[in-house]
Each structure stands twice: as structure tokens, then as C-alpha cells.
Amino acid sequence: MKQDLLRRLIAEGLGTLLLVCTVVGSGIMADKLTDDVALALLGNTIPTGAILVVLITIFGPISGAHFNPAVSLVMALRGELRWAELAPYVVLQSVGAVLGSMVAHGMFDLSIVQYSTTSRTGGAQWFAEGVATFGLLMTILGAVRFRSESVAVMVGLYITAAYWFTASTSFANPAVTIGRAFTDTFAGIAPVDVSSFILAQIAGALVALVIAGVLFTPATDAETAEAEA
Template sequence: MSASDYDVSRRLVAEALGTAMLVGTVVGSGIMADNLTDDVAVALLGNTIPTGAILVVLITMLGPISGAHFNPAVTFAFLLKRQIAVPMALAYMAVQVAGGIFGTFVAHVMFELPVLQASTTARTGTGQWVAEIVATFGLVGTILAGIKFRESAVPWLVGLYITAAYWFTASTSFANPAVAIARSFTDTFSGIRPVDLPGFLICEFLGAAIALVLFSWLLTPGVRVRDKRPA
């Protein structure tokens, strides 16, 4: 079955639920890791593995219902490809953000922290912004190429890509406007100051657009020119 087989309400609930579970995993594993170790590298590893793992689970579980975007930048890319209508794309983005924020609140409740928080973790500067362009570019490219060549592998490709990108990008690869917004509501290991959000959001959408342009060309076979041999 494909997402087109499901009605709008189920698709929107799947997007909200998936994004909530994704953010709950990001924030919750960050809190757990920070509680268990004072070593930042070990804490980051403890944050990375659950995030990559839950992406495999969520995309496999909810992908057939909604397409498993869980990310406004991904929805934006499919909107530019004209594979999702504007009203539905806007609805996807709205429930993704709402679901992400809810996921943050649930993580706080699980760890008995104040539900309403605002992050004080600074994440700004050229390096961070370029990292978010690179992270989102790679994520969208991974999805587009995965769908083209081996759609059944997309859950693993995305999970593995994000696991890697946590470590090779200076920003630890947010690569997701809904996740970035949700993480501004937690003053824990995975947080980002609300004032730093605009730079991240702009770069994430820019990275998605660049990936769409390049991979749309790259994944389209050109006319093969045969070598001309003298008679």
C-alpha cells in the first residue's frame, strides 16, 4: 500500500506521531546520556545511536501511511517536486512541528523535568549554518536516491545517514526544522536557543532545495553518446 491509500486524517496523525516519537527519542536519549556520563563524546554517542535506530523503526512503521516525512524540509522537497499538493504540504508541516513539540514535553515528563522550558544552548555561526546545509542536503539526497534505486532500503539509509551525520557535521545534524523548533523547548543536552532557530531553519530549507536540484539532474539518465568508430 502507498500513502495515497490512506485518508488525510490518518496521514496527518502518522506525521504527528512519527515526529513526536523522533523528537522524544532525541531529547529523551540526550537527557539519559547526560545523566549517565560527564564525557560529552560518550553522551553524544548515547544520543546518536537511539536517533538512528528510531528512524529505521518509524520510517518502516509509518512510511506506508504518510510517506514518513517527519520533517518540513523533506516535505518542502516533495512539494517542489510536485509530489504533494500545497494544502497537504502545509498541513504536514504544521503537524510535524506540533508533534515535535509534544515529543519534547513527553520527554520532560518521563524524566520528571519541568514541562515548559526554553533552551540556553548556543548553536550559531558560519560553521553551524554550513553544517545544517550539508546535513539536510545529504539527508534529502539520501531519500531521493534511495527511492530511485532501492526504496525498501530507505529506512536503513536514513537511519544510517543521520547516525553518521551526527558526527561529521559541526551542528550534530539537526537537518529538520520541526526537530530544531522542538529542541528549542528543552534546556537539556539536545537543546538550541530560540534566538538561533532562524539561521538553522533557513539553512535546512536551503540544503533541501540544493539537494533537489542536484539529485533531480543526477538521477535522470542522460542520452548515451556512443563512440564513433571509423568505417
């Protein structure tokens, strides 16, 4: 394996581990501190948005800071990630996500290996995941096109908002969804519900790819001249 690819895979695995560790750990902490579900969700939301800013800033220059198979798929379709590297990216992201749940459990003295019993299913939840992932990819692609220096902040802010405007609380990430199936805590999702979430997330990402291709493609010289006429 080439050294550059190894470094990128380590960054993707470690970044996804820290992301899921934050999601699960902050959920456990929030659940311990309050019986108010809305307040607990807020306590889960803020750390997740904050850690995304940090992780994208430090790992972006190494691997692109995808931490998300849906993002990696879109980048491969755009020619910005080699197809041969897509599977290794997804594997490291998924393994990192599962390990992230385990690390969170260890910090709170819980059983390391768990399986969620929290049901998250139904048309509204699936549609919410499609919308959440669509918005995430539009945010990433729009930021890359117009404000590349602001990607980390924009993604962090988007996820912070999407926790609250989506019925599913915006997983928007197949690897994170897998990781959260391995925790029977505030952030969990029952393993039986994972595949439907992932399908919805991929669908949302692909729709974003198409629409971003229309909206964010630089205008041709002819189109610019026509607009200025």
C-alpha cells in the first residue's frame, strides 16, 4: 500500500472514530445529566457540530476529511477520489465508527460491545435521512465551489441545524449509522433499521450530486457573455 494512501486511510479511520465517539459520548453524558429529552438532544448536538469543525480542519488536508461513505461515493463519481480507493475509505470509516462507539463506552464504564434496541424506522425517518444527506452534500459541494476555506465551519453548522430540523436527527452518514448500531445508548439505532437509513442516505447524496452539478458548475464563456449582454 502506498504511504500516501495509508496516511489518508488512517486519517479517515481516526477521524470517523473521533466523530462517533463524540456523538455517542456526548449522548451518554447528556442522558446522565438531564431527563429532559430536548435538553439532552441539545447536549448531543453542540459537541457534534463542534468536533466536525475540528476534525475537518485537521484531517482535511490529509484525506479530504470525508468520514462518510456517502461523501466518498460522491467524490469518486466526481473524479476526486480514485475508484480503487473508495472501498478502503468506506471500510476504514466503518471500522472507525464502530470503534468510536466502543471507546465512548469505555470512558463511561459501560459494556464495550453493545447493540442498540432503539427503533428508528418508517417513511418519515427515511425521508428525513435523505433530506439530511442531500443538505450535507449540497453544503460540502457548495462550500468547495465558492468558499473552500469555510468547509469545516459550514459542515459543522449544517449538522448542528440538521439535528433539529430533521425527524431522524440527521445521521446523514452510513458509517456513523453503522457505528451507532453498536451502542444501546441515547444515540443508538437498532441494527435492523440500519440498511434503510443507508439507502436513504445514498439516495439523498446522489440527488445532491446531480443538483450541485447544475448549480455549482462554473459558467462557460458563452453563458457569461450572454448574461452580461
